[in-house]
Amino acid sequence: MDYPVRKILPPGSLCKLSAARWGVCWVNFEALIIAMSAVGGSLLLSLAVCCCYCCCCKRKKSRKPDKSEEKAMREREERRIRQEERRAEMKSRHDEIRKKYGLFKEENPYARFENN
Structure with missing residues (x-):
């Protein structure tokens, strides 16, 4: 059909x-x-x-970021600042030791002149 x-x-x-x-x-x-x-x-x-x-x-x-994210961001920033302070302190201490023993690298008086 x-x-x-x-x-x-x-x-x-x-x-x-x-x-x-x-x-x-x-x-x-x-x-x-x-x-x-x-x-x-x-x-x-x-x-x-x-x-x-x-x-x-x-x-x-x-x-918006919630409180835990804000807290983690603040802690990260604080750690970064403390790390930079420690680096600067260590650099100054190393520079003092280099000066004391005469190892401090000053500008080379015999450096090549740059032609501008």
Whole structure:
């Protein structure tokens, strides 16, 4: 029997939905409807999850840093300042020792002149 072209689903008077075929004889119309709805549902669900995930990420990035992040940044800055102070102190101590033993490198009087 030819498929009624004007209707998407065949009317119940012609045949049951489980006996209806679509396009070719081996494609069951009922199975096709179930498969298409499962694929469509999974696509919609994945789209919704992606949108929610993206919205949460944007909200998290645009949010101000919380107290723990600010505290960690302050501690990092304090450690960097202390390290620079220790470096300067060690450099001055090493320079004093070099001066004491005459190892301090002063400008070389025989340095090459630069042509400008």
